[in-house]
Amino acid sequence: MEKTMQKGKRPITDWLPITKKEAEARGWDEVDVVLISGDAYVDHPSFGAAVIGRMIEAEGLRIAIVPQPNWQDDLRDFKKFGKPRMFFGVTGGCMDPMVNHYTANKRRRSNDAYTPGGMAGFRPDYATSVYSRILKDLYPDVPVLIGGIEASLRRVTHYDYWQDQLLPSIMETSSADLLVYGMGEQPLREIIRLAKKGVPLSSMHNIPQTAIMRPVEESLPVVKNWEDLELHSHEKCLEDKLAYAANFKHIEQESNKLYAKRLVQGIGERNLVINPPYQTMTEKEMDKSFDMAYTRLPHPKYDKRGVIPAWEMIKFSINMHRGCFGGCSFCTISAHQGKFIASRSQKSIMKEVEQVVNMPDFKGYISDLGGPSANMYGMKGIDQSICDRCVSPSCIHPVICSNLDTSHRSMVDLLKKVDHHPGVKKAFVGSGIRYDMLVKSYNKKADNSIDDYLDQVIGHHVSGRLKVAPEHTSDETLRIMRKPSFKHFHEFKKKFDHYNKKHGLKQQLIPYFISSHPGSTEEEMANLAAETKDMGFQLEQVQDFTPTPMTVATVAYYSGVHPYTMRPIYTAKSKQEKLAQHQFFFWYKKEKREAIRRRLRELKRADLEEILMRGPAKSDKPKDRKSEKSGNQQQQKVQNGRKRSTTGKREGKSRVKEPQGNSRGQNPRSKRQKRR
Numbered sequence: 024m025e026k027t028m029q030k031g032k033r034p035i036t037d038w039l040p041i042t043k044k045e046a047e048a049r050g051w052d053e054v055d056v057v058l059i060s061g062d063a064y065v066d067h068p069s070f071g072a073a074v075i076g077r078m079i080e081a082e083g084l085r086i087a088i089v090p091q092p093n094w095q096d097d098l099r100d101f102k103k104f105g106k107p108r109m110f111f112g113v114t115g116g117c118m119d120p121m122v123n124h125y126t127a128n129k130r131r132r133s134n135d136a137y138t139p140g141g142m143a144g145f146r147p148d149y150a151t152s153v154y155s156r157i158l159k160d161l162y163p164d165v166p167v168l169i170g171g172i173e174a175s176l177r178r179v180t181h182y183d184y185w186q187d188q189l190l191p192s193i194m195e196t197s198s199a200d201l202l203v204y205g206m207g208e209q210p211l212r213e214i215i216r217l218a219k220k221g222v223p224l225s226s227m228h229n230i231p232q233t234a235i236m237r238p239v240e241e242s243l244p245v246v247k248n249w250e251d252l253e254l255h256s257h258e259k260c261l262e263d264k265l266a267y268a269a270n271f272k273h274i275e276q277e278s279n280k281l282y283a284k285r286l287v288q289g290i291g292e293r294n295l296v297i298n299p300p301y302q303t304m305t306e307k308e309m310d311k312s313f314d315m316a317y318t319r320l321p322h323p324k325y326d327k328r329g330v331i332p333a334w335e336m337i338k339f340s341i342n343m344h345r346g347c348f349g350g351c352s353f354c355t356i357s358a359h360q361g362k363f364i365a366s367r368s369q370k371s372i373m374k375e376v377e378q379v380v381n382m383p384d385f386k387g388y389i390s391d392l393g394g395p396s397a398n399m400y401g402m403k404g405i406d407q408s409i410c411d412r413c414v415s416p417s418c419i420h421p422v423i424c425s426n427l428d429t430s431h432r433s434m435v436d437l438l439k440k441v442d443h444h445p446g447v448k449k450a451f452v453g454s455g456i457r458y459d460m461l462v463k464s465y466n467k468k469a470d471n472s473i474d475d476y477l478d479q480v481i482g483h484h485v486s487g488r489l490k491v492a493p494e495h496t497s498d499e500t501l502r503i504m505r506k507p508s509f510k511h512f513h514e515f516k517k518k519f520d521h522y523n524k525k526h527g528l529k530q531q532l533i534p535y536f537i538s539s540h541p542g543s544t545e546e547e548m549a550n551l552a553a554e555t556k557d558m559g560f561q562l563e564q565v566q567d568f569t570p571t572p573m574t575v576a577t578v579a580y581y582s583g584v585h586p587y588t589m590r591p592i593y594t595a596k597s598k599q600e601k602l603a604q605h606q607f608f609f610w611y612k613k614e615k616r617e618a619i620r621r622r623l624r625e626l627k628r629a630d631l632e633e634i635l636m637r638g639p640a641k642s643d644k645p646k647d648r649k650s651e652k653s654g655n656q657q658q659q660k661v662q663n664g665r666k667r668s669t670t671g672k673r674e675g676k677s678r679v680k681e682p683q684g685n686s687r688g689q690n691p692r693s694k695r696q697k698r699r
């Protein structure tokens with residue numbers, strides 16, 4: 024294939040227009056849709072605005088993008104295309120802007136991975152609502168449609184960690200006309216089909232996977248096979264934390280069902296109406312979405328402003344599927360992408376491999392062949408009719424469902440195929456791997472493909488360190504997290520060591536943990552530090568829990584109860600409590616040891632003191648200081664060479680020095696950075 028990706032040599036019309044001049048270069052004197060985005064415009068299938076823009080273009084409409092408009096001047100950015108013929112689309116970007124802007128300690132971040140040069144300050148807090156209200160002021164008669172992760176996760180009454188209070192649906196705060204939740208292609212296609220026929224957005228009440236507001240006195244339209252489920256009103260949630268918690272179980276279950284109910288929630292004089300989601304996208308639909316005319320490059324206007332870190336991370340990586348059936352309590356992936364896996368065909372994936380190989384600066388290394396969880400590609404229920412009736416938020420917790428086909432065969436085939444491509448020196452699996460599906464102690468009915476997968480991945484697709492996420496060692500807290508017992512991680516480590524040895528490699532296994540998760544106590548964290556030290560780990564990746572909207576853990580954090588059992592759950596909330604949980608990880612640091620020793624004595628845990636204080640502190644010895652530094656540098660390198668943020672993401676930023684939010688699923692790969 025010819026080297027066609029040379030940026031700078033391509034006509035500007037290869038990108039969707041972001042200026043009036045560029046629209047005119049396409050022969051357009053007006054546009055049908057204007058899409059306002061909180062991110063810079065990167066024309067790549069991992070970036071939501073590009074996917075939606077390309078999809079609208081493929082439907083034959085004239086679409087322009089306004090990336091990162093200035094919301095503080097005379098608003099000229101919002102006016103530059105004038106009134107679109109059909110509607111404005113608004114997204115806050117690939118991450119919730121609050122997760123993007125603030126650390127778990129609510130400190131303002133100094134960078135933004137979705138902006139050229141990594142510069143912060145190019146989008147407002149609560150961007151979707153800010154943009155939408157501006158548009159409503161400027162063009163009151165043009166409909167505004169909102170979508171993306173921020174709109175999706177804030178579609179109903181939710182807890183906002185940054186304001187420390189419940190907020191109503193974003194439909195209320197944005198004044199938008201229509202909300203699309205989840206991955207937007209299917210509802211948007213239907214919206215466009217109707218809009219082309221002249222149906223106004225204000226009449227589109229029955230489109231699956233959308234939400235609208237209706238006056239309470241208006242009855243809801245009757246739709247065949249749709250049942251209604253009334254949630255506690257927003258006002259009731261404000262009064263009663265338990266009512267808010269009780270809502271969540273319904274919201275999560277209906278979001279993950281194949282045949283869900285329509286949710287209705289009162290807000291003042293109106294009802295929020297959330298229509299059931301579409302069925303999971305088929306392989307054909309997925310291929311269509313990934314095979315559109317992307318340049319795979321940032322818009323040339325950014326050339327002089329520095330690289331866009333999120334693009335730099337993913338430009339040589341390939342997303343194989345969407346969705347995650349893990350259902351982890353702290354993760355937003357399934358709330359946005361769904362529990363069922365939507366996979367691309369091998370043909371479509373290999374076509375993208377070909378495109379990446381032909382990029383002029385490609386040096387032979389694919390940085391990730393993955394997805395929200397790397398090893399869920401192609402997985403689904405054996406008997407679909409059982410899945411059709413299922414309400415479980417997870418297919419692999421508390422046990423692996425007997426109806427789930429966990430064969431890793433097609434992934435092994437695909438990895439080998441990519442490995443054999445003459446243009447690929449190495450293809451890494453950088454996305455998180457669900458290690459629990461790879462051990463027979465947990466995945467009891469697994470076939471031999473799990474061993475073939477581990478053999479293939481550890482032998483050929485790890486870039487020195489394999490990152491997995493046991494998240495905790497306490498069975499009780501793991502149950503709340505919807506993660507398996509830590510004993511299965513011990514099993515996995517044995518397998519990892521075995522295949523490492525078999526291939527004559529000295530790769531490292533890097534476990535990830537979360538501190539201050541609901542249910543987690545200080546003593547448990549001390550146990551965690553001791554148990555992992557005994558296994559030979561010196562932990563570097565410790566994340567402080569951040570309550571992001573629409574997770575079980577966030578509901579527990581705010582309400583104090585588990586939304587499924589309504590039983591009380593303790594959560595470390597104060598800075599002091601959080602630091603106390605976090606400190607035990609740093610037993611190897613001289614300056615931390617006295618405080619750890621003192622606290623363990625107060626807790627009467629001489630056994631843990633003995634384990635954690637055994638051996639000299641690292642910083643006692645200059646040689647060790649050096650090795651610690653180089654270890655951190657190496658880790659930073661791996662992170663940089665790894666994928667995307669993830670939304671969810673460890674957001675590529677999680678370091679021990681500054682605990683970060685666990686906002687997985689909030690980035691382009693929406694999850695590829697999610698740790699499993």
Ligand code: SF4
Nearest residue numbers: 404410413418424427
């Ligand atoms: S039946 Fe099993 S495989 Fe199917 S959705 Fe439910 S938990 Fe998942």
